[in-house]
Amino acid sequence: MKLQIVPARTGLQWVQLGLLTFKSQPLALAALFFLAMASMSLVTVLPFIGPLIALALLPSVTLAMMVAASEAAHGRKPMPALLLVAFRSGPQHMHAMLTLGGLYAAGFVLIIGASSLIDGGTFASVYMGATPMTREIAELPEFQSAMWLSMGLYLPLSMLFWHAPGLVHWHGIPPVKALFFSWMACVRNLGAFVVYSLGWVGVFIAFGMALALVTGILAALIGSVAGGIMVATAMMLAAMFFTSIVFTFRDCFSPPDEEDSTAALPVSTPPPSDL
Numbered sequence: 001m002k003l004q005i006v007p008a009r010t011g012l013q014w015v016q017l018g019l020l021t022f023k024s025q026p027l028a029l030a031a032l033f034f035l036a037m038a039s040m041s042l043v044t045v046l047p048f049i050g051p052l053i054a055l056a057l058l059p060s061v062t063l064a065m066m067v068a069a070s071e072a073a074h075g076r077k078p079m080p081a082l083l084l085v086a087f088r089s090g091p092q093h094m095h096a097m098l099t100l101g102g103l104y105a106a107g108f109v110l111i112i113g114a115s116s117l118i119d120g121g122t123f124a125s126v127y128m129g130a131t132p133m134t135r136e137i138a139e140l141p142e143f144q145s146a147m148w149l150s151m152g153l154y155l156p157l158s159m160l161f162w163h164a165p166g167l168v169h170w171h172g173i174p175p176v177k178a179l180f181f182s183w184m185a186c187v188r189n190l191g192a193f194v195v196y197s198l199g200w201v202g203v204f205i206a207f208g209m210a211l212a213l214v215t216g217i218l219a220a221l222i223g224s225v226a227g228g229i230m231v232a233t234a235m236m237l238a239a240m241f242f243t244s245i246v247f248t249f250r251d252c253f254s255p256p257d258e259e260d261s262t263a264a265l266p267v268s269t270p271p272p273s274d275l
Contacts, residue, residue: 001167001171001173001181001253002253002254003185003188003252003253004251004252004253004254005188005189006192006251006252007191007192008191008192008195009192009195010189010195011191011192011193011194011195011197011198011199012195012196013247014192014196014199014244014247014248014251015196015199015200015203015244017244017247018069018240018241018243018244018245018247019203019240019244021069021072021073021244021247022069022239022240024072024073024075025072025077025078028068028077028078028079029065029068029069029072029078029239029243030235030236030239031080032065032068032078032082032239033065033235033238033239033242034235034239035080035083036064036065036083037061037235037238039083040054040057040058040061041054043057052105052109053105055101055104055105055108055109056098056104056105057101058101058104059101059161059165060086060087060097060101060165061083062161062165062242062245063085063086063097063165063166063168063169064082064083064084064085064086065239065242065245066165066169066242066246066249067082067085068243069242069245069246069247070246072243073246085169086169093168093169093172096168096174097165097168097169099175100161100164100165100168100175100178100179103175103176103179104157104161107157107160107161108154108157111150111153111154111157112124112127112128112150114149114150114153115146115147115149115150118142118145118146118149119140119142119143119146120142122137122140122142122143122146123147123150124146126143127150156183159182159183159186159187160183161179161182162182162185162186162245162248163178163181163182163185163248163249163252163253164178164179164181164182166249166253167181167182171253181253189252192248192251196244196248200241203237203240204237207233207237211229211230211233214229
């Protein structure tokens with residue numbers, strides 16, 4: 001494995017490849033993402049440990065979407081069974097992914113705990129859905145400070161875990177080393193990731209403006225449908241975003257020495273079908 005440095009403009013290519021790959025298999029990729037989110041939501045109903053388990057599953061969900069996007073990029077249809085790819089590649093691989101999930105959950109809990117020191121847990125309660133967001137709460141200086149602190153702390157956490165699932169899966173890197181290599185890849189390719197982030201912000205804004213226009217018209221006609229369209233579109237955009245992650249991984253690290261047919265990294269060009 002070798003860390004690769006890419007120019008800043010590559011970040012825009014990652015966005016484009018994510019959109020094009022999603023376009024090639026929209027139903028399969030969207031269904032897999034919706035199924036993953038539904039599974040995590042079901043887990044959260046478990047008392048006490050449910051939300052922690054859901055957090056621990058996020059690296060595995062990310063890996064499932066990476067492998068699914070790789071399959072789509074090779075012209076193959078991603079199957080729902082890929083949702084379990086983190087747990088069906090042998091005991092050692094499963095243990096590594098579970099360790100990665102546990103570390104992610106612990107890091108997120110520490111961030112929430114840090115925010116609670118500022119506002120007494122108000123932001124944490126709103127974020128976890130225990131307290132409804134109101135204008136009065138949003139205008140509290142303590143709440144705003146806790147929110148910005150959480151966002152600031154989550155950025156390095158996401159950098160640590162951005163490439164880690166792929167490093168564990170494709171390169172067999174131990175979890176802690178995978179976190180270190182993920183951090184270094186993000187730091188060394190910071191320009192590309194800034195462009196990548198700005199690209200997706202642009203995509204979200206464009207879709208948001210179009211959606212606001214459509215839902216505004218529909219709300220006047222059939223108001224109950226407009227809300228459902230907004231939720232479905234937001235989920236679709238999230239699925240597109242997760243589809244693009246594998247391309248950031250592919251360009252930041254050299255391919256593994258041995259690739260199997262079900263987990264090969266995507267090629268350098270977008271999928272040919274329907275493009």
